[in-house]
């Protein structure tokens with residue numbers, strides 16, 4: 001299998017607290033990989049480690065055959081990211097903000113217009129960012145991540161704070177990217193129902209541990225076997241199927257939490 005991101009027993013400890021616990025991920029090239037888990041599960045921490053923003057306590061990872069930390073800079077060059085609501089200079093326009101990132105990356109001028117167009121901000125590129133709506137800022141964050149069309153996009157809750165139509169638009173945009181230009185996307189969210197509409201592969205985290213990794217089809221099969229889904233195949237996309245998958249996800253988390261409590265008592 002052609003994996004573009006692999007982590008081996010990736011672990012992050014803050015004093016005695018384990019935020020990420022021996023996580024081994026395998027992310028296929030060209031996939032949209034949805035990262036799910038409750039608040040504090042470790043999603044952002046893993047993404048930050050992949051971007052070299054925080055150092056792993058233990059474990060290792062490779063991105064496109066490059067090993068961290070030796071190839072840190074070349075990893076960053078081919079990875080676009082959006083982590084926890086990116087910040088911009090309010091007194092500069094959207095276009096000027098992107099141009100700063102473009103210069104740092106040392107890429108062609110046209111990439112700014114290209115990215116603004118990709119996220120549907122072409123007509124607002126000249127507006128000051130302090131006058132942008134929340135959705136426009138999120139789009140600008142995505143445009144920044146996409147500058148230079150990197151082969152890997154790491155997006156931490158990119159639809160956070162958007163209204164339903166904004167969520168729909170950003171979701172469609174993200175879905176279209178691997179087709180528009182060859183890229184792999186790692187995206188986090190709280191909602192399985194949301195990820196289900198975008199991703200083809202899923203990783204489920206709870207308290208820093210990976211509870212499930214596999215394709216959406218495998219998750220559906222799993223749901224069927226455990227009695228959570230009543231349908232599979234195309235029908236699984238209907239409302240009942242989606243709700244059942246969400247139920248299964250929640251039950252997986254509950255079961256893990258109950259096991260933890262039990263172990264804690266022993």
Ligand SMILES: Nc1ncnc2c1ncn2[C@@H]1O[C@H](COP(=O)(O)OP(=O)(O)OP(=O)(O)O)[C@@H](O)[C@H]1O
Nearest residue numbers: 014017019037038039040041042043044045046190
């Ligand atoms: N710098 C830090 N020092 C101490 N603990 C930290 C630090 N950064 C994160 N943590 C802890 O690590 C755990 C994982 O946090 P993380 O931000 O990765 O979760 P998350 O899955 O992204 O959650 P959310 O869905 O709320 O964004 C949390 O318990 C958090 O409090």
Ligand SMILES: [Mg+2]
Nearest residue numbers: 043044045156
């Ligand atoms: Mg987070």
